[in-house]
Every structure is written in structure tokens, then in C-alpha cells.
Amino acid sequence: MAAASCATGGPAATGRPSRSAPTPSPPSSTPSRPGTRRARRSTARSPSARTSAISVGSPSATRPTGSRSGTRRRPSSTDSPATSASSSAGPRCGAVSRGPPRPSACSPSTRTARSTCAPTPRATSPSSTRRSTPPRATACGSRRSSASASSDAAARPPPARRFGAGGPAWHDGPVTDTLWTYAVIGLVVLLVAGGVVVGLLRGRGGATAPEREAPEAPGTPGPSDADLAPDGSIGTIEHPGEVVEDEPEAPPATPAAPAVEAPEAPAGRLRRLRARLARSNTALGKGLLALLAGGKLDEAGWEEVEDTLLAADLGVAASTELVEALRTRVAVEGAQDETAVRRMLREELLRLVDPAMDRSLADERVDGRPACVLVVGVNGTGKTTTVGKLARVLVAQDKDVVLGAADTFRAAAADQLETWGGRVGVPTIRSDRDGADPASVAFDAVRAAAELEADVVLVDTAGRLQNKVGLMDELGKVKRVIEKQSPVDEVLLVLDATTGQNGMKQAEVFSQVVGITGIVLTKLDGTAKGGIVVAVQRALGVPVKLVGLGEGPDDLAPFDPEAFVDAIVE
């Protein structure tokens, strides 16, 4: 046991570099990244963690303590293996070898008296043999002068003779016998005392609080195999008289993986949301129906119909056109009941909304690459929310989606988008730095989507007023940079329906800068101005493709002209 302690405790045995002082080593690079799970794992498994785990339950006999001792005393090249083997641990071996017993054991008087104790039974016992055999002789010999060693050799008979038959030839008489006996007894007492001291030191090492270890340099070897339990873990370390068990290692606290949601299928969403649309557009629908079904309309009545349409943001041209169409039909078909009026109104509104427009989204891979969708608009219209909701629509259609957080202006936008994506298991490409170049982030997102072989990448951009030339130029650059890698298949302009005709001006400028291909009308749940759908489509010649009807995650619906008109007239 002692020999084993020395072997594992000495610096040479551990392979650890000797340190002249236990100064803290520089921190390793791994713990400098605690935020990451990998880093947490690394920290949990780091050498310092392991050694501190050993220190908690380990006494001086364990390798770490031996290692620390090793830093205090570098083993001398003159230390023989026997010296180590005869002591407990490296440094302690040295301390014991320098203690009082050795000089007295090796003193000339003792050597002279040795001949007198030859016949004692203790001298022939195995333990006596261990104590008196080469190890200690070597230790003593390292201190003796060569002259005294040679005189000692001359005066001393061979050990076999001394302790074997106890040959009388070198018996000098009773006085010498007595001195020899005392010397041997003294030697034995000192050895026993030394053993007790070593034992106490070890026992105390196990009882005291573990010393705090200096952090180890990266690459410092971890616990040796001797420190490891059969299963490879750092296990119990036994000491005389006590068994210290490692506390069962608590499983690493892994954050609960957020549940991935299953978004609602997009088909029929608008029908579910129709009540919200109808509630907001009650004035339009009910007002028109009341006027039209009230009997033959005079000029004032028709003006009232037109005002109602304008109030719903249908726009002057569309409103005038609708009134003309209705007047013609009433004149031709005669006075109608409410059901017939409703049908007539529905047909004329639907014609204005133009169901023939292509409202499909670019959400399929094109020419072996992901479809690329850029989302633009003024501040606060709901772009980020729309990108998040649209990701859900696409996931519900079993598409592989990647999000690009190119809104680097608003600090929380990337986090907001990442949260949306995380809920449906969609990755978000973002910059860690606020104010990063949005074109660069957009480029990275498109490249990542290509590498991931996604179906579609949705790139969110910062809100900007259409009259800020610098910001509009920046948006143009975002698109151009993306196009160095992939065509932009869809540019969605997000318009807040509550802004009414103001949105028309936005749409025109954005369209000039980045070429709008589709419109998302948000916040239609909170406005009676559903007529904007018609107005904006007519002004830009691009279809409304999606409508937002609430703040809920699935409150974005593909625009369905029939459902939209039904919600108005029913």
C-alpha cells in the first residue's frame, strides 16, 4: 500500500510536470465558454473538476495530494527506488528518511552494538527483515561518509551470519550484547513510532477539509487508472479506518427541450378567422346590404353607397366602379330582395378583389435551390411576426424552412424571430451583434438554407420609412447581395391594414426599390378598412397573398378572395 502510494503520488509516476510553487495555472480556454452546453460538459469533466472531486473524498494518499506534495519537493536524482518503496509517499518518504531514527540507527555505536542482538527472535522475523533490509540501509548509506561505511563494513559480519545462527565468534560480551539489544529495540521503537506518525498523517489528511486545488493547466493529465472505479468513474477512495463514498453524481441539468408545436394547417384558416373579419367590416357589409335591399335607390342613396365603400378604403376608383356596376344591375334586374342583393354585392366585390390573381407563394425549391423570400415594410407593420407565422404555415405544409434575421437594427428582432422559429423547430440564422450588416446576415441565411437543402428561406428585414433614402438604399443592397448567391423569388410587402391609404404610398416606393411580388395585410382583425385589399392590388398590380387577423401564432392565413368577400357581406 505504501509502495503504491509512492508510485502514484510522485510526480514522475503521474507524469505531471513538477511545479516549483502551487501557483494557479492560467485558465483553460474551454471554461471560458460556459454558456455553451459543450462548455458546461467540458467544465463538468475538466481535470480540475475531477481533481476537486477526488479532493473531496481523498486524503493525502491520493494522487492529487501527492501531486501537490510533489510540487513542494522535486524528487532528487539520488533518491533510489528503494527509498521510495520504504516510505509512504514521495515527499513523505523524504521527510521520513530525514527524521531522527536514521542517524541513530546508523551511528557507529549502534553498528558496534548490532552484533549483540543477533540471537533475538525478532531479528529473524519477516518484519524485522523488512525493516533492516536494503531499503533503509540504502537510505542511511546515502548519508554516510564512505570512510564510515567502509569501517562499518569491516566491523560488521555478513547479515546471514549475524542473524542466522548467531555465531559466537563475534560476541564481545554482555555489555556489547546489552548495547546491541538496546540499539535494536530503539530502532524498532523508532520505526514503529515513524509508522504511527505516517499513519496519523494519512488519517488526518482524510479527515480534514479538502484543500482547494489550483486550477490545472489544460492538458494536465486527469486521474490515473488507479483513481478510477471499474466503471471508469471517479469512485470511492479507501483509507485506513474509513470508507468515503463519492456522492452519486447528479445528472447534468439539461434544460428541458422546448416542445415543438404542430401548427394549424393553412387551408380553411380564413374561414376560422372570418368572424374577426366580419366583425371589423360590419359597417361595410351591413351598410351596403341595408341600402341595397331598402328599395329603389335615388341619387342620394347611391352616393351613400359610394361613401360607405370609400370609408372601407376601397379607394375612389374601385368605389366608383362598384357603384356603377351595382346601379346597372339594379336597373336591369329590378328591385331585389335581400338575398338577391347580397348575391349581387358579393359577385361585384369578388370581381374587384380578382380571384384570378396568382396568390401562390414561392415556397418550393427552384432549380435545386431553396426558394428565397424577402420580407419588407415600414416600422411596426408586423414583419417579424409575419415571418414567424409564415414559418408555421410552411411547416404545416411539411416544408423545410430557414429564417434569416436581417433586422439587425431592432435589438430584440433576432431573438423574437428565433423564438418563433424555435417553436416549430426551424433554424434561424442571425448575427450576435446588433447593428451588423443586414446584407451579410441575409447572405449567410440564404447560403445556410442552400447547405441545409431547405425548401425555403424567409429573410426578415428592419422596418424603414419609405421616405428615408439611405434606408431604402440599404434595402436595395440587401436584395442585391442575396442575388449574388440566389435569385430572390418573392418580395413580400407587409402593410398594416389600419394605416389605410397611407399604405398605398409605402407600397409604391418599396415596389420601386425592391420589386414587390406579394402583399401581406396585417391587423385586418382590427379595422373596418378591408377595402384596402382591393385598393392595393389595383395600385400595384400585385396580389394580397396573406392576411393577418390577430396576434395568435396561427392568425395568419393565405388570402382567400371568396372567404374574404363572404365575411364582408354575410
Ligand SMILES: Nc1nc2c(ncn2[C@@H]2O[C@H](COP(=O)(O)OP(=O)(O)OP(=O)(O)O)[C@@H](O)[C@H]2O)c(=O)[nH]1
Ligand atoms: N392584431 C394584430 N396584431 C398584429 C398582427 N401582426 C402583427 N401584429 C402585432 O404588431 C406588432 C408589431 O409586430 P412586429 O412583427 O414586431 O413588427 P415589425 O414590422 O417587425 O417591427 P419593426 O421591426 O420595428 O419594423 C406586434 O405587437 C404584433 O403582435 C395582426 O395581424 N393582428
